Amino acid sequence: MFVVRNSAITANTPKLASLSQDVAITIASRPSFIGGDTALSKSSTAANNNFPIQVYQTEFDWITNTNAFQRLKHLITLKDNWDGYGATEFSKQHIDKALELFTVIQSYFNASNLSFSHFSPFIAPCSDGAILFEWSGKRFPDRELEIFVTTKLTDPFEYLKSNQDCEEEGRFADLGCVIPLLEWLLGSN
């Protein structure tokens, strides 16, 4: 199953999905895309209108689905002006960069024998196009960490670590630099 946001399909099936809604479609011959659930461009979808399709609504649940990996993968479904204020869509290259960071983080917690379900970051799309990894709130009452995967070519990662006493901001390019931040979050440095 793959997800498309398209008006061409919905225009022909008004009872099934309204304009600009994400819809899941199932087709007999599935095109191959890297990365599983993949949003198609409008032109791609139009080309697939020749297939007999089943259409039903499966809009990604950004409110209750907190799975970090799934949220990262579904950033591709956010199209231009997704925030209503003119935000641009996320590129696959940008999301891949965030997935690389996610992999390093997951590996760190697994290697430390810590439950990733507890230490998994909350992922959120930023209005300026960055991707937020957040360890904050009730799960992390003493130390909070935010890492932003920006669209900048140099030093694409920014961070903010904060506790009750102080805040510290910085940026880095090497993914390995995230390890000291995670160690700080856990209170081990």
Added chain:
Amino acid sequence: MTANYQVQPVDKLFRWLHPGQFKWDEMRPTSAAFRDFYMSVDIAELTSLKASYERAKKLKKDAVASFKAQLALELKQKIYHCPTQICKATNESVCMVDAECRAYKDDTSVKELTCTNAAHGCVVGNKTNSVIKSFAKTCNVEIFPPEQS
């Protein structure tokens, strides 16, 4: 075009939230919602929460946060009243307030404009990660996103 409103420190500003920017289990917005050099808002003095929310829903935004202009000013931001205007010829938003804005056009390049949101304002300035966190921590949530079934 009517004269632009001078935003006062006591003014309340509405900011729409995308569901992905809201942490539902803690009922709070994240910093992600405020990370924008040109941060659009609705000026409460010029609209109502209900009207702002109706505009948000049309764009599939189903939550609204608010903060006082005083907060933005304390965080070294500038606040402009810049009504959303759409150029009839190109269907693009046009800003005529800030020459640095990505939507800026001078008077001579656009002719027919349609105002779609007279209460629109812009919180302009460099927003460090500390600044956007301050917005997220300090704002009030006026309308929470509905839980999806």
